[in-house]
Amino acid sequence: MDLLPKSAQEFNEKQYWETFFAKRGTEAFEWYGEYPQLCEVLNKYVRTKDHILVAGCGNSTLSADMWNVGYKSMVSVDISDVVVRQMQQKHAAAGMTFTKMDLMKLEFPDKEFTCVLDKGTLDAVYTHDDQETAEKVETMFKEIGRVLRVGGRYVCVSLLQGHILDKLLQWFPQQGWMVRICRCKGAENTDSGGIPFPVFVVVCTKFELKPGSPPMNVLEVTLQGEKPRRLPSAAAVRQAVTSLQQFAFTRHGLTSPGSGEDLRLELCDPDTDRTRFVLFVVDRWRKKTKKAFAIFIVPQGRETEWLFGSPAGRRQLAETAGHDRLVVVHLPARDHQYGDLEQVKAELSESVMQLRPGHLRDDVQVPFLTCGGDLGRRELRHRGTSALSGQYVVEDVHLEEGESVRRLVFLANVNVIQSEARLKRVSVKGQPAALEADGDHLSCCHHRYMAAGVALVTEPSAAPAPAAAPARVLVIGLGGGGLSRFIHGKFPKASVDVVDIDPEVVTVAKDWFGFTEDDRLRAHVADGLQFIRDCKAKGERMETWT
Ligand SMILES: C[S@@+](CC[C@H](N)C(=O)[O-])C[C@H]1O[C@@H](n2cnc3c(N)ncnc32)[C@H](O)[C@@H]1O
Known part of the structure; x- marks a missing residue:
C-alpha cells in the first residue's frame, strides 16, 4: 500500500490526507505513539477539566483513549472529510465530537478552549522551510492563539525538526507565551515498537502580552526526566534539543556491529548542560562473537594517555578487552563529582545501553571495565x-x-x-x-632526552672540551617550568634563560609549580623566535636551545 507521500510537501495537501485515509480504511495510523506511551507527559499538561481542541485528529486513537480516561470536554477536528466521517461513525455513539475543519480557519469563537492538542499535525503542515509554508504555519498559530483562553496551552507532540523548533521558539515568545519543551521517552522505546528518535511535547502557555512590552523569554526544557529548567535563550534550547537528536540519530546508526568505529558522543548534565561524559564507541569487527558489548571507564586524569585518548589506542584497548563493541568513557568535567565506579555505572547504564548492538536485548548484563583500583x-x-x-x-x-x-x-x-x-x-x-x-623529577619523557643533551654541553666530564664560562641554555616555552628548574638544579654550571609568550603562564609557574628566578635562572615574557633574533643581534651566544 502506497501510504507515505512521495515528497514531504504532500503532507500539507488536503488531497493527500483524503487519499491516505481512504486507502487506510478505519485502521488507526498513529504518529509518534499512542496515548499510553505519551501519557507520562500529556497528563501533566492536559487536565480532565480542560476544554480541549484536538487539532488534526486523523484516525488516531488519542481522542478516544483520552475520552475513556475522563477527558470528556473535547472536540476533534481534521481537514479530511473521509477521516472525520470514519471517526464519527466509530465514536459518535459514545458522545464524542468529530468535525471537519481547517486549522487555518477555525470556526470557533475566541477563547473557546483551554487546551489545543496537536499530535503530528504541525510536523505535517510545516513540511518545508520556505516562506509560503511558514506563513501557513503562522496562520495556524494565530488561529490556535485566538481560540485559546489566557492561561490555556497549545500542547504539540513533534519530532522538532530544526525549522519547526525555530519557529516555535520565535513565534510564541514574541506573542508573550511561555514555551516548555519536554521529551517523551515513553514514545521512543524502540523495543516496544516506538520510533527511534526523540519525541517531544512542546507546551506553549498563553499569556497576555501588554502592548509595547518586550517578548516573553521564558524558555524551559525537561529532556532527561529532570525538573523543568529555564534556559537563557532560544539558541541554548536549540542546542540542548539538537544534541539529544544527534545522540539518538547516532545511536540509531549503531544498531549493527561494525557500524560505530570510534564514534564520539557527549552526555551532558541536565542541570547545567555541561559535558559530563564523553563516550567513544569502538567496533572491532563485523562478526558477532559471544562477547558482544562492554563499557570501559577511563579513570579521571588518564584520558590523555595514548591507549584511551587516541583512536588507535582505543582500538587496541577494544582488541585487548576482546568485545565486539567497546564504549570507552571519559570523565572530563572539572567541576563535577563522579563518586565511585558503582555510582558512575548507575548513572550511565541507561544511556550506554542505547549504544548496544541491535541484536542485544536491553535487559542483558553488560560488563563495566576499568583499570587501576578506582576512578582517579x-x-x-x-x-x-x-x-x-x-x-x-x-x-x-x-x-x-x-x-x-x-x-x-x-x-x-x-x-x-x-x-x-x-x-x-x-x-x-x-x-x-x-x-x-617535585623539581628533581621530569614528568615528560621528551624532557629527559632534552636534559641529557644539555648534560653534554654543560658538564666537563661529558663535554668534548671543558667549558670555560657557564654554559648558557635557552628554553623556549616555560609551562610549569619543570624542565628549566631541573636543568638549573642538576647542572650548576648552566645559566638558564626561559622565554614564554604568555605572562599568565609565568605567574602560574611561580604560584603553582615552584618556579623561582635567580642569577642563573631568568624568565622572559617574549615571543621565542623574536628572543632568538634579539640574542643574535646583540651577539649573545647560547650553548644549547631546548
Ligand atoms: C500527521 S497526521 C496526524 C494525525 C493524528 N493526530 C495522529 O497522531 O495520528 C496529520 C493530520 O493533520 C490533518 N491536517 C493536515 N492539515 C490540516 C489542516 N489544515 N486542518 C486540519 N487538519 C489538518 C491531516 O488530515 C492528518 O489527519
Whole structure:
C-alpha cells in the first residue's frame, strides 16, 4: 500500500490526507505513539477539566483513549472529510465530537478552549522551510492563539525538526507565551515498537502580552526526566534539543556491529548542560562473537594517555578487552563529582545501553571495565584566564598507587596537558604536610632526552672540551617550568634563560609549580623566535636551545 507521500510537501495537501485515509480504511495510523506511551507527559499538561481542541485528529486513537480516561470536554477536528466521517461513525455513539475543519480557519469563537492538542499535525503542515509554508504555519498559530483562553496551552507532540523548533521558539515568545519543551521517552522505546528518535511535547502557555512590552523569554526544557529548567535563550534550547537528536540519530546508526568505529558522543548534565561524559564507541569487527558489548571507564586524569585518548589506542584497548563493541568513557568535567565506579555505572547504564548492538536485548548484563583500583580523583587548585589562551585550570590528579601529579590544562583543549609535575609531600614543622611540584623529577619523557643533551654541553666530564664560562641554555616555552628548574638544579654550571609568550603562564609557574628566578635562572615574557633574533643581534651566544 502506497501510504507515505512521495515528497514531504504532500503532507500539507488536503488531497493527500483524503487519499491516505481512504486507502487506510478505519485502521488507526498513529504518529509518534499512542496515548499510553505519551501519557507520562500529556497528563501533566492536559487536565480532565480542560476544554480541549484536538487539532488534526486523523484516525488516531488519542481522542478516544483520552475520552475513556475522563477527558470528556473535547472536540476533534481534521481537514479530511473521509477521516472525520470514519471517526464519527466509530465514536459518535459514545458522545464524542468529530468535525471537519481547517486549522487555518477555525470556526470557533475566541477563547473557546483551554487546551489545543496537536499530535503530528504541525510536523505535517510545516513540511518545508520556505516562506509560503511558514506563513501557513503562522496562520495556524494565530488561529490556535485566538481560540485559546489566557492561561490555556497549545500542547504539540513533534519530532522538532530544526525549522519547526525555530519557529516555535520565535513565534510564541514574541506573542508573550511561555514555551516548555519536554521529551517523551515513553514514545521512543524502540523495543516496544516506538520510533527511534526523540519525541517531544512542546507546551506553549498563553499569556497576555501588554502592548509595547518586550517578548516573553521564558524558555524551559525537561529532556532527561529532570525538573523543568529555564534556559537563557532560544539558541541554548536549540542546542540542548539538537544534541539529544544527534545522540539518538547516532545511536540509531549503531544498531549493527561494525557500524560505530570510534564514534564520539557527549552526555551532558541536565542541570547545567555541561559535558559530563564523553563516550567513544569502538567496533572491532563485523562478526558477532559471544562477547558482544562492554563499557570501559577511563579513570579521571588518564584520558590523555595514548591507549584511551587516541583512536588507535582505543582500538587496541577494544582488541585487548576482546568485545565486539567497546564504549570507552571519559570523565572530563572539572567541576563535577563522579563518586565511585558503582555510582558512575548507575548513572550511565541507561544511556550506554542505547549504544548496544541491535541484536542485544536491553535487559542483558553488560560488563563495566576499568583499570587501576578506582576512578582517579581530580582536585581543582586554581582556575584562571590567560589573555592569549583563554581559561585554564591547575589541578592535582591523584592516580593509582598514591601517585599524584599537578597539571596545567587549557580548557579550550582539555585533551592536551600543557605541563605536568610529579607532586611530593613536604612537611614543615607545625603545619600539615603539603603537596609541592617535585623539581628533581621530569614528568615528560621528551624532557629527559632534552636534559641529557644539555648534560653534554654543560658538564666537563661529558663535554668534548671543558667549558670555560657557564654554559648558557635557552628554553623556549616555560609551562610549569619543570624542565628549566631541573636543568638549573642538576647542572650548576648552566645559566638558564626561559622565554614564554604568555605572562599568565609565568605567574602560574611561580604560584603553582615552584618556579623561582635567580642569577642563573631568568624568565622572559617574549615571543621565542623574536628572543632568538634579539640574542643574535646583540651577539649573545647560547650553548644549547631546548
Ligand atoms: C500527521 S497526521 C496526524 C494525525 C493524528 N493526530 C495522529 O497522531 O495520528 C496529520 C493530520 O493533520 C490533518 N491536517 C493536515 N492539515 C490540516 C489542516 N489544515 N486542518 C486540519 N487538519 C489538518 C491531516 O488530515 C492528518 O489527519
